[in-house]
Amino acid sequence: MMKSKNQMTKSRNEWSAFKISAIAISALLITGTCAFGQSVTEIVKQVEKRYHSLKTFSAEFDETFTWTLAKESRTTHGRFFIKKPDRFRLETEKQIISSDGTTVWRYAIQDSQVFVTDAESDPEFPPLKNLLFDYVENYSHVSLGEEVVDDRPCYQLKLIPKIEESYITEMRVWIDKKEKMTKKVAYTDIQNNVTTYVLDNIETNEKIKDDIFVFDIPAGVEVIDTR
Numbered sequence: 001m002m003k004s005k006n007q008m009t010k011s012r013n014e015w016s017a018f019k020i021s022a023i024a025i026s027a028l029l030i031t032g033t034c035a036f037g038q039s040v041t042e043i044v045k046q047v048e049k050r051y052h053s054l055k056t057f058s059a060e061f062d063e064t065f066t067w068t069l070a071k072e073s074r075t076t077h078g079r080f081f082i083k084k085p086d087r088f089r090l091e092t093e094k095q096i097i098s099s100d101g102t103t104v105w106r107y108a109i110q111d112s113q114v115f116v117t118d119a120e121s122d123p124e125f126p127p128l129k130n131l132l133f134d135y136v137e138n139y140s141h142v143s144l145g146e147e148v149v150d151d152r153p154c155y156q157l158k159l160i161p162k163i164e165e166s167y168i169t170e171m172r173v174w175i176d177k178k179e180k181m182t183k184k185v186a187y188t189d190i191q192n193n194v195t196t197y198v199l200d201n202i203e204t205n206e207k208i209k210d211d212i213f214v215f216d217i218p219a220g221v222e223v224i225d226t227r
Contacts, residue, residue, distance in 0.1 A: 057082045059202040063092075068192045086119065087213040098215040103227075105215035114217050116225040139171065146177070149184050150198070153177045166190075 058081040066073040078092035086101035096107040099119050106115040139159040147156045154174040161168055167189055174184040179202075186196040217223060 053205075055084055055205050056208045057202075057204050058206065058208065059199045061200070062198045064196045066194045066196075068194065081208055081212060083208050083210070083213065087210065089213050096215065098213055100210070100213045105217070107215065107217075107221070112221045114215070114221055114223050116223060116227060118227045144172070147174060149174050149176075150200075152179075152183055154183050 058079065060077070060079045062075055062077055064073055064075045076092050076094065078090060080088065080090040082088045087099060089098040090096070094109055096105070096109070098105045098107075102119055104117045104119045104122055106117075107113070108115075139161055141157050141159045144156040144158050147154055154176055157173045157175070159171040159173065161171075168187045169190055169192075171185070171187040173182060175181065176183045181202055182199055184196065184198045186194060188194050
């Protein structure tokens, strides 16, 4: 079954939420970048080393999306879970996105619809490791000094995509100086809208059962299976 234009737009919006979560993990793996002025090569080596040591990652987040033209904002609270190499789950009051590495489920709660796709062939869901290294290799970064976020002193980095046609035109990352973990991520898209994520209750390398990543489809919802 082919997706409608509206369905495809909704899928991209849902994916952006998970994608920014992966970007947040990438920033988590970079420690002291702005303080030590490391080269991109050194950062890639650090990311690779730290990534291999990270088995699971979970956090709560507040997402604020601001329409620049309309001068309106909305805030959503959620939580995500990631387990290497390819399992993830993202939950908000409006949606659940989950994958066990083989299948991707996207549940639009208000529409009572579940989109089911094959993880390997779905271009909107590349492997987590690809996102991690895309973040490092395809963005140039500069230091913006330090800033306090929720009473936590943070390093602030500005990232500019090297690809001109990139959906993200600018990204900023705040890294907790003490915990060496991402506290906040904000990006501006090609329409000049701004999406901000503030992370909290971060847990790394905690045990997460595999069955959390298999979505149990509720009775009575419409299932759109594109496999």
